[in-house]
Amino acid sequence: MKQYTYTHAIQIDADKCIGCSHCMRVCPTEAIRIDGGHARIQSVRCVDCGECFRVCPQRAIYVKDDGLASVKSSGYRIALVPSIFIGQFPSDYSATQILEAVRQIGFDDVFEVEQAVDMVKSEYRLLENEIDQRPAITSFCPAVVRLIQVLYPSLTDQIIRLKAPHDIAALYLRKSKERQGIRPSEIYIYYITPCAAKIVAARDPVAEKESPIDGTIDMKMIYNLVSKIIREDKNSGLHKSYANMSPDSVCWSLSGTEKKYFSGRSLAIDGMNNVIEFLDKLESGQLAHIDFLEMRACDQGCAGGILCPCNRFLAVERLEQRQKKLEKLKLQNEGKVTNMLFEFSEELHRELQIDAVEPREGLQLDEDIGKAIQKMKHIKKLMTFLPGFDCGACGAPSCRALAEDIAQDRANISYCVFVQRVMEKNYKLSPEQSFSVIEKIWGQNRLNKYTDENES
Amino acid sequence: MEVQYEIQGGDFSTAGQASSEIKKLLKQFNIDPQIVRRIAIALFEAEVNVVAHAYKGIMKADIEPESIRVIVEDEGPGIEDIEKAMEEGFSTASEAVRQMGFGAGMGLPNIKKNVDEMILTSVPGRGTCLKMKVLF
Numbered sequence: 001m002k003q004y005t006y007t008h009a010i011q012i013d014a015d016k017c018i019g020c021s022h023c024m025r026v027c028p029t030e031a032i033r034i035d036g037g038h039a040r041i042q043s044v045r046c047v048d049c050g051e052c053f054r055v056c057p058q059r060a061i062y063v064k065d066d067g068l069a070s071v072k073s074s075g076y077r078i079a080l081v082p083s084i085f086i087g088q089f090p091s092d093y094s095a096t097q098i099l100e101a102v103r104q105i106g107f108d109d110v111f112e113v114e115q116a117v118d119m120v121k122s123e124y125r126l127l128e129n130e131i132d133q134r135p136a137i138t139s140f141c142p143a144v145v146r147l148i149q150v151l152y153p154s155l156t157d158q159i160i161r162l163k164a165p166h167d168i169a170a171l172y173l174r175k176s177k178e179r180q181g182i183r184p185s186e187i188y189i190y191y192i193t194p195c196a197a198k199i200v201a202a203r204d205p206v207a208e209k210e211s212p213i214d215g216t217i218d219m220k221m222i223y224n225l226v227s228k229i230i231r232e233d234k235n236s237g238l239h240k241s242y243a244n245m246s247p248d249s250v251c252w253s254l255s256g257t258e259k260k261y262f263s264g265r266s267l268a269i270d271g272m273n274n275v276i277e278f279l280d281k282l283e284s285g286q287l288a289h290i291d292f293l294e295m296r297a298c299d300q301g302c303a304g305g306i307l308c309p310c311n312r313f314l315a316v317e318r319l320e321q322r323q324k325k326l327e328k329l330k331l332q333n334e335g336k337v338t339n340m341l342f343e344f345s346e347e348l349h350r351e352l353q354i355d356a357v358e359p360r361e362g363l364q365l366d367e368d369i370g371k372a373i374q375k376m377k378h379i380k381k382l383m384t385f386l387p388g389f390d391c392g393a394c395g396a397p398s399c400r401a402l403a404e405d406i407a408q409d410r411a412n413i414s415y416c417v418f419v420q421r422v423m424e425k426n427y428k429l430s431p432e433q434s435f436s437v438i439e440k441i442w443g444q445n446r447l448n449k450y451t452d453e454n455e456s
Numbered sequence: 457m458e459v460q461y462e463i464q465g466g467d468f469s470t471a472g473q474a475s476s477e478i479k480k481l482l483k484q485f486n487i488d489p490q491i492v493r494r495i496a497i498a499l500f501e502a503e504v505n506v507v508a509h510a511y512k513g514i515m516k517a518d519i520e521p522e523s524i525r526v527i528v529e530d531e532g533p534g535i536e537d538i539e540k541a542m543e544e545g546f547s548t549a550s551e552a553v554r555q556m557g558f559g560a561g562m563g564l565p566n567i568k569k570n571v572d573e574m575i576l577t578s579v580p581g582r583g584t585c586l587k588m589k590v591l592f
Contacts (some may be wrong), residue, residue: 154489154496284476285497365484369592370521372485373457380459 005206006043006360009063010050014038016060019443023052023061024397029150029362033405034395037443045362047146048196049272049297050306053087063196063307066215071106075186078173080166083114083250084194084302086322087315088223091229095242095322101229102192102222107315109173112242113191116169117249119262121261122232123162123352128175128262128291133158135267135282135290140164140260143197143297144275145206145357146273152279153359161354163208165252166191166198170212171351172341186398190215192222194305197297207355219307229295246337247326251319253302255294264291271299365407375407386416393417395441415441457520462504463513465532468558471507475516478526481519485551487592495524495590498570501563502528502539502586509533509585523572523591534580542568542576 017038024032026038029056031045032052037054039060053061071077079102086095099110119153128136137159139145150156163171172190177187193199200212251257255270264304267290269278274296281287298304303319330337366372382403389399394415396402405411413419414429414437423429438447459481461474479496483489499515506513510532515527535541541548544565549558568574573589 153483154493156489164580250557280476281472283493283496284479285493286472359489361486363484364486367486369485369487373519373521376481376484376519377457380457 006046007200008041008043008046008048009199010041010048010053011062011064012039012041012061013062017059018058019446020057021392021395022055022057024395025392026055027397028147028276028399030397031362032397033217033401033410034392034441036440037446042362044360047143047150047152047297047424048200048254049143050146050196051272053196053306057295063199063218065193065199065218065219065221066314067216068106068192068221070215071190072188072370073216075188076109076182076307077107077111077188077190078111078193079103079217080111080113080169080173080189082166082192082194082253082302083112083319083322084253084305084308084315085219085222086112086193086250087303087318088219088308088310088367089226089230089318091318091321092345097230102225104229105222105225107190109177111165111169111173112245113169114249114252115245115339116165116172116341117252118246118337119168119172119341119345120162120165120252120349120353122345123349124261127160128264131160135265135293136160137293138371138397139296139354139357140258140294141197141255141296142201142206143195143272144295146197146360147272147275147297148279149206149357149360150362151276152283153363154283155279156357156359159357161356161452163352163354164201166202167205167208167212168341168348168352171348172344174212174345175344176340192217192218192219194219194308195298195305196300199248207357219305220283220309223309238413243326243329244337244339245326246339247323249332250322250326251316253296254319255296255301259292259294261293262294262375265289266292266294268294268296270296270301270304272297335406335439365404378407379403382413385416385419389418412437457516458516460514460516463503463510463515463528463530465507465509465513466510468507471504472500475502478515478517481517482524482587485519485592491590491592494570498567498588498590499526499528499557500527501567501570502588504558505563505584505586506530507534508558509574513583521592523589527589528582528586528588530585531583534582534584535576535578536580538576538578545572 019037021034029045031042032039035235081102084172086098089098102109112147139160139162174187178184193212199216202216205211248257256268259266259268269275300312300316365375386399394402396405406413420434460522464472478499482492510530512528515528540546571588571590575587578584
């Protein structure tokens with residue numbers, strides 16, 4: 001486990017951040033501290049799940065995508081759209097209408113990611129008997145993959161070594177467009193993303209050398225533009241190329257569809273807290289005889305993605321309706337589905353594997369075990385006199401986190417407001433000193449709103 | 457570095473807490489994650505044995521730069537025939553315990569498989585003491 005630098009899509013706007021600590025309290029990997037009046041994210045621990053983004057009252061946390069500006073002005077530009085985007089619109093708009101509107105924004109072609117899911121299903125059939133590390137964990141959700149790297153390093157080799165559907169779709173597009181005579185260097189693929197983690201997966205993939213995706217665009221941005229277009233243009237109708245997949249693929253990114261494609265005992269777990277609770281039990285050896293784990297960091301899977309503008313439950317219902325529509329179409333076609341990806345199945349099959357996922361060093365106290373044990377002893381001692389309220393006034397999410405920061409020389413015991421009182425009482429700290437400690441954490445001018453006259 | 461945790465006999469709902477705490481500590485050290493996993497599994501099995509068979513027990517761990525030593529000591533009925541207890545599939549667990557998914561007779565063999573050294577001693581009618589060592 002070496003020190004790497006990690007790319008992140010979750011960013012903090014220091015001009016807007018008031019260091020209110022809402023984000024710090026919800027971060028599942030305890031990656032956030034308050035320092036100098038602002039929230040700061042520890043790169044090695046951040047998994048870009050976006051839990052902090054959800055709770056920020058100042059809208060200071062933002063997601064850095066590549067944006068529409070990154071779309072080339074020439075070349076063959078393809079928008080890769082996940083089904084969940086279609087679920088953002090009421091069912092009276094057809095998928096064709098929505099995807100055509102995306103094209104009008106400035107793309108030469110539009111492709112629905114979930115068409116690659118049939119390929120994943122067939123890979124699972126080939127893989128499932130070969131995997132002896134059970135349960136196998138899906139590689140679908142990049143936030144879950146990164147969470148396992150940081151918090152559950154012993155489980156990384158249980159992650160299935162298979163590319164995610166958006167990568168497979170992009171690989172297919174490159175091959176099929178090349179066959180159509182478009183020069184590979186002229187093909188640009190842009191993924192319309194429902195979350196921050198997928199942006200990072202495209203920019204800095206785990207266990208892959210490079211991503212076949214050229215850029216990512218925030219789904220909200222495309223949603224706004226498409227909403228405007230489809231309001232004006234009610235031209236409906238079915239475009240066959242948007243229905244070439246088995247019907248339940250459109251629900252793949254939600255919770256509960258993927259697990260049906262791995263035989264044996266298969267579980268679907270969604271929501272960060274649920275995923276953590278489950279992985280914790282799994283890592284402790286408390287769970288046995290499970291074959292497959294479908295995991296999604298967001299509640300309701302990608303419908304709960306932080307960049308999805310619409311209510312997640314509505315989106316789920318709409319995708320279920322879409323699945324029914326595709327089932328009807330399939331019946332009309334004598335129960336057959338022609339998925340174009342299978343024209344390239346052999347080539348794709350060879351390129352779908354990813355390398356082994358390596359753990360991150362985010363939890364380590366020290367590379368040297370002897371030194372780490374000394375630090376741990378220090379932490380345990382500190383824990384005996386920290387109050388255990390996890391009030392967060394020290395700028396760390398819990399007393400335990402502060403103790404760790406102190407042991408790592410990143411904080412001081414006087415950061416604890418309870419300890420401060422004792423130090424003041426014993427004349428170890430002057431009121432001016434404790435005042436400056438608070439200012440160091442929460443920022444200058446943070447404490448000057450209150451004057452003695454306020455109360456009288 | 458020493459830590460110790462109490463284990464309550466019969467409390468299946470919280471079984472695993474002691475072993476989970478020790479696992480959490482080990483994760484912060486630069487130890488091969490697969491070794492941490494092996495230790496976690498062995499400690500969990502040992503903890504469940506106390507919960508399933510004994511009145512109460514204690515789990516003591518001593519972590520050093522090269523190894524971890526763990527002693528799990530309980531007050532309980534003890535083991536009549538240790539050799540037999542080590543056989544796969546042998547269990548004296550009650551029907552009620554089996555109903556909860558425990559007592560398949562794989563606990564002790566599973567511990568042996570996951571640790572580098574294991575010493576099991578018992579005084580029937582008094583209790584059992586399990587000593588384990590895993591090298592990092």
